[in-house]
Amino acid sequence: MKKLVSLLLVLTLVFSMTACGNKNTGSDATTAAPSADATTAAPETTTEKQIEKPAKITITCDGTVVKEDDNAQAFYDKLEELLGIDLEFDRPDHSGYKDFIGTLFGAGQGDLPDVVLLSADAYATYASLGYLWDMTDAWENSEPKNSGRVSQLGLDLFEGSKVVGPDGEYHLYGFSAVQGNGCVTYIKQSWLDAAGVTTLPTTYAEYYDMLKKMKEATKAEYVISAAGLIGGEAPYINYLPEFYQDAYPEFYEKDGVWVDGFKEDAMKAALQRLADAYADGLIDPEIINRSTKDCRTLYEEDKFGVFTYWAGKWCNTLTQNIHKGEKYANAKTESLVSLPPIAEVGTYLNRIAPQWCITVDCENPEGVFEYYLSKMLDGRDVQLLWEYGTHYTYDGSKFELTALESTGNTASYNHIDGLLKLGEYASDFNGGKDIGLDVASPKIAQDAQAVFNAASKMAPSIKKTETMNEYSATIWTVRKSVIADVVMGKMTVEEGMAKYETECGSMSEEILDSLNK
Amino acid sequence: MAVCKACNAELPKNARLCPKCGTKVYQPPKNIRILAIVGAVIAIIGGLLPFIQNAETVKDAYSYMSYLNNKNYAYPNHEILWYFFMLALVATCIIVVVKKEVFSIITTVIAGIIFALTMNDLKTFLAEPQYTIGFGTYVVIFGLVLAVAGCFFDILKYRKTIQYDTRYFTNNKSTWSRMVNHKWFYLMFLPVLIFILLFNYWPMLGIRYAFTDYVKLPVYVGIKHFHKMATKDTYFWMAFRNTLELSILKLFLNTSMAVIISLLLHEITNIHFKKTVQTIIYLPHFMSWVVVAAIFRMILTTSESGIVNQILVNLNIIEEPVFWMGTNETWRPVYYIINIWKDTGWGTILFLATLSGISPELYEAAQIDGANRWNRMRYITLPALANTIITVFILNLAKVMNLFESVFVLMNDAVIEVSNVIQTYIYTQSFSGVPNYGYTTAVGLFKSLVGCVLVLGCDWASKKVRGRGIV
Numbered sequence: 004m005k006k007l008v009s010l011l012l013v014l015t016l017v018f019s020m021t022a023c024g025n026k027n028t029g030s031d032a033t034t035a036a037p038s039a040d041a042t043t044a045a046p047e048t049t050t051e052k053q054i055e056k057p058a059k060i061t062i063t064c065d066g067t068v069v070k071e072d073d074n075a076q077a078f079y080d081k082l083e084e085l086l087g088i089d090l091e092f093d094r095p096d097h098s099g100y101k102d103f104i105g106t107l108f109g110a111g112q113g114d115l116p117d118v119v120l121l122s123a124d125a126y127a128t129y130a131s132l133g134y135l136w137d138m139t140d141a142w143e144n145s146e147p148k149n150s151g152r153v154s155q156l157g158l159d160l161f162e163g164s165k166v167v168g169p170d171g172e173y174h175l176y177g178f179s180a181v182q183g184n185g186c187v188t189y190i191k192q193s194w195l196d197a198a199g200v201t202t203l204p205t206t207y208a209e210y211y212d213m214l215k216k217m218k219e220a221t222k223a224e225y226v227i228s229a230a231g232l233i234g235g236e237a238p239y240i241n242y243l244p245e246f247y248q249d250a251y252p253e254f255y256e257k258d259g260v261w262v263d264g265f266k267e268d269a270m271k272a273a274l275q276r277l278a279d280a281y282a283d284g285l286i287d288p289e290i291i292n293r294s295t296k297d298c299r300t301l302y303e304e305d306k307f308g309v310f311t312y313w314a315g316k317w318c319n320t321l322t323q324n325i326h327k328g329e330k331y332a333n334a335k336t337e338s339l340v341s342l343p344p345i346a347e348v349g350t351y352l353n354r355i356a357p358q359w360c361i362t363v364d365c366e367n368p369e370g371v372f373e374y375y376l377s378k379m380l381d382g383r384d385v386q387l388l389w390e391y392g393t394h395y396t397y398d399g400s401k402f403e404l405t406a407l408e409s410t411g412n413t414a415s416y417n418h419i420d421g422l423l424k425l426g427e428y429a430s431d432f433n434g435g436k437d438i439g440l441d442v443a444s445p446k447i448a449q450d451a452q453a454v455f456n457a458a459s460k461m462a463p464s465i466k467k468t469e470t471m472n473e474y475s476a477t478i479w480t481v482r483k484s485v486i487a488d489v490v491m492g493k494m495t496v497e498e499g500m501a502k503y504e505t506e507c508g509s510m511s512e513e514i515l516d517s518l519n520k
Numbered sequence: 521m522a523v524c525k526a527c528n529a530e531l532p533k534n535a536r537l538c539p540k541c542g543t544k545v546y547q548p549p550k551n552i553r554i555l556a557i558v559g560a561v562i563a564i565i566g567g568l569l570p571f572i573q574n575a576e577t578v579k580d581a582y583s584y585m586s587y588l589n590n591k592n593y594a595y596p597n598h599e600i601l602w603y604f605f606m607l608a609l610v611a612t613c614i615i616v617v618v619k620k621e622v623f624s625i626i627t628t629v630i631a632g633i634i635f636a637l638t639m640n641d642l643k644t645f646l647a648e649p650q651y652t653i654g655f656g657t658y659v660v661i662f663g664l665v666l667a668v669a670g671c672f673f674d675i676l677k678y679r680k681t682i683q684y685d686t687r688y689f690t691n692n693k694s695t696w697s698r699m700v701n702h703k704w705f706y707l708m709f710l711p712v713l714i715f716i717l718l719f720n721y722w723p724m725l726g727i728r729y730a731f732t733d734y735v736k737l738p739v740y741v742g743i744k745h746f747h748k749m750a751t752k753d754t755y756f757w758m759a760f761r762n763t764l765e766l767s768i769l770k771l772f773l774n775t776s777m778a779v780i781i782s783l784l785l786h787e788i789t790n791i792h793f794k795k796t797v798q799t800i801i802y803l804p805h806f807m808s809w810v811v812v813a814a815i816f817r818m819i820l821t822t823s824e825s826g827i828v829n830q831i832l833v834n835l836n837i838i839e840e841p842v843f844w845m846g847t848n849e850t851w852r853p854v855y856y857i858i859n860i861w862k863d864t865g866w867g868t869i870l871f872l873a874t875l876s877g878i879s880p881e882l883y884e885a886a887q888i889d890g891a892n893r894w895n896r897m898r899y900i901t902l903p904a905l906a907n908t909i910i911t912v913f914i915l916n917l918a919k920v921m922n923l924f925e926s927v928f929v930l931m932n933d934a935v936i937e938v939s940n941v942i943q944t945y946i947y948t949q950s951f952s953g954v955p956n957y958g959y960t961t962a963v964g965l966f967k968s969l970v971g972c973v974l975v976l977g978c979d980w981a982s983k984k985v986r987g988r989g990i991v
Binding site for chain 1: 734735736737752753754755817821822823824841843845846847848932933934936937940948949950951952954955956957959
């Protein structure tokens with residue numbers, strides 16, 4: 004009996020380990036074969052004929068593509084059918100995506116997927132380390148670029164998305180079918196009315212005066228809140244633009260020379276403004292503990308009246324949630340006013356969008372770009388699928404969104420937000436019209452997006468060096484600590500800057516040396 | 521248990537004379553294999569350190585452990601040889617432990633030969649004036665000499681032992697034949713052994729990354745990260761200090777509170793009430809730290825819904841609501857209170873079990889002698905509980921470096937100076953910006969070494985207090 008048990012135990016271990024190492028290399032019987040009827044496919048270009056079409060592509064992306072719980076499989080199947088490529092999606096948990104990417108690239112070359120969706124910071128980082136394929140030429144020769152469908156803003160954004168590669172030169176390593184978007188300051192109409200403000204502020208003095216009037220009129224504990232005093236990724240200052248104004252607390256290129264924005268006078272002035280507003284009770288006293296979700300909830304509960312958040316559809320979502328929640332009197336009739344940037348801010352910042360990147364482990368990067376990435380802007384079925392997924396019906400005249408499986412709510416877009424898309428539809432495809440735009444993006448969202456688009460500029464470009472990578476975590480820890488201490492009144496601006504200089508001065512200098520080489 | 525040859529009486533451990541008849545007890549010569557093992561371990565540590573280094577900068581260092589050559593120089597790749605070198609030294613340790621010292625000399629010499637061969641390649645660096653022999657070389661040489669000498673002396677002692685007393689070698693079968701005899705036991709043990717080797721020991725090879733810059737691929741940089749830790753990164757030392765302060769004070773408070781509550785519960789005679797209270801105080805232990813943090817944020821908020829602030833303001837104890845979790849002065853007390861709330865109930869289990877084992881006769885006798893409740897607690901309960909208190913304290917002391925989740929969910933930018941601990945520091949370094957796994961491994965290794973010292977210290981203390989160790 005003992006012998007039998009011993010053998011069983013050994014065999015169990017051996018089989019379990021074999022199973023762990025087993026790769027599913029078998030073809031999926033349900034995988035759609037390449038579409039035979041190419042009635043809806045884009046006309047083949049000369050380039051397509053020369054580039055080999057990949058048989059299979061492995062993709063890692065976050066929750067900005069339709070979630071698994073919302074029948075993502077239907078989306079994958081349809082995409083495979085349209086592209087004629089076997090697609091293997093890896094969908095780590097959205098909230099832990101950043102950590103997942105760190106671990107993925109930390110494991111080194113050899114285990115990377117063909118395509119990966121990266122945030123702006125990660126994009127710049129891994130491009131500089133040589134993990135990403137340079138798609139500059141592929142983009143220049145691509146069908147979307149030369150089609151005329153991509154707007155001038157789109158072309159500019161592609162240009163602005165170039166980052167420094169391992170050779171020290173700027174190249175395009177990522178592809179995005181949408182602009183990164185940025186934040187707009189939303190003011191509740193009821194708070195404006197209560198404060199007796201009839202004209203929107205155009206300068207910081209007027210803005211500050213408005214906040215004070217609101218606090219006085221509403222007797223609220225605070226008027227403005229945000230997810231922390233500083234953002235966790237570029238462009239960092241987008242949640243409190245009126246206070247930061249022209250300050251940029253990261254290394255950036257100024258007149259051809261890289262400088263440490265945290266040490267500049269603009270940053271000192273910004274810290275003073277934040278500290279004053281905090282002391283005057285205008286800023287949420289617990290702002291450092293807030294997440295974006297906390298802020299949205301508190302805003303919907305009318306705990307504060309001025310909230311800088313993402314432009315476009317979020318304006319509509321916030322308004323709808325306020326109406327639906329009815330957490331306070333007159334919530335049903337509440338409206339949000341999008342504040343055009345005040346004079347000192349000048350323009351809102353358009354961040355670099357999360358980028359679809361091809362890794363160096365991809366065996367056929369040209370093929371993946373041509374037959375997968377560039378198709379996101381094909382102006383036809385594939386673009387439509389990326390924009391609305393499979394949760395809609397369209398009978399040729401009427402477009403309707405259908406409910407998501409997980410929540411029963413409708414989603415206004417899949418991955419490409421119609422308001423932010425960089426490419427229009429082909430003129431021979433539904434008459435060049437975005438069939439669902441008016442349904443998915445109500446006027447309120449379109450107006451809010453228009454306010455942002457009318458006055459926004461690209462966030463400063465990102466450059467990463469080995470030295471910067473080495474010190475970045477420590478420097479940001481100190482910066483955040485200094486900002487918190489100064490704003491909460493634990494130290495003066497001068498003391499804060501002195502602390503930064505003492506703890507990070509030499510690191511900052513080393514980084515600047517590496518950036519200005 | 522050893523017995524006296526003359527009178528057959530049981531002998532105490534380490535006794536030199538029989539306590540019954542006074543006969544001199546034979547003491548076998550103590551094995552000095554520890555010398556060989558120490559030598560091999562020193563050589564292993566040396567194998568991680570630089571063999572050649574730049575006298576001017578700490579990060580320009582060379583060994584043959586890294587499988588990537590430094591970008592400025594090209595020399596043969598010795599990664600495989602490094603593994604063999606380390607393997608030979610590990611084999612030395614194992615062979616010494618199983619008392620096959622002759623073979624251990626062979627493995628140690630093999631390690632020495634590998635070292636000499638590879639050093640021959642690195643020698644080319646010495647042609648350049650800025651390079652000198654790294655201290656890793658000296659450490660390896662010293663370790664190897666010590667290991668060989670230790671093995672050699674051990675062999676002499678071993679033979680001497682055989683001449684003196686063969687009673688200790690009654691089982692003179694070879695190790696192999698004993699293994700064959702008990703093959704089914706070994707087979708049953710095999711899955712566990714494989715599991716442990718694969719998941720516990722194999723990952724330990726990762727400590728070599730502490731000596732590399734590991735952003736894209738590991739490049740050997742010697743002790744650069746340890747140098748940075750010691751000289752440049754003030755936040756590392758802050759995190760180290762915070763870890764010890766938070767953990768040790770938390771341990772004192774939690775243990776004290778658990779003892780006090782156990783004593784109070786022990787005094788409750790109504791069994792239903794006692795069990796209800798026990799259940800209530802156990803419950804927080806099963807809540808995740810994320811939920812606990814959210815609850816206390818709500819309770820301690822400065823807004824009108826913050827119960828604590830409202831009560832204190834209404835009682836005129838404070839004038840304005842206090843941001844308890846946002847100031848250095850209040851964060852730690854709040855942290856300790858939350859920990860006590862969450863874990864004290866669970867901590868009482870052991871103490872209550874001990875208390876229930878105290879004989880009621882003792883209390884009855886004390887009552888007859890006129891002892892009041894306080895004296896009964898002082899002279900019966902507490903002495904009976906003392907051994908358990910010390911045991912719990914010692915066992916928990918070994919875990920003081922493992923502080924992460926509770927701090928991570930409660931900390932924020934405003935209290936970083938009093939809340940950042942080693943594990944949160946490693947997390948920040950790993951997942952903010954670009955992780956340099958070399959640096960975070962170095963910090964992790966340092967933490968593990970401190971943890972190891974604490975465990976050994978606790979083991980020693982446990983042996984003293986309880987008569988048996990914890991490892």
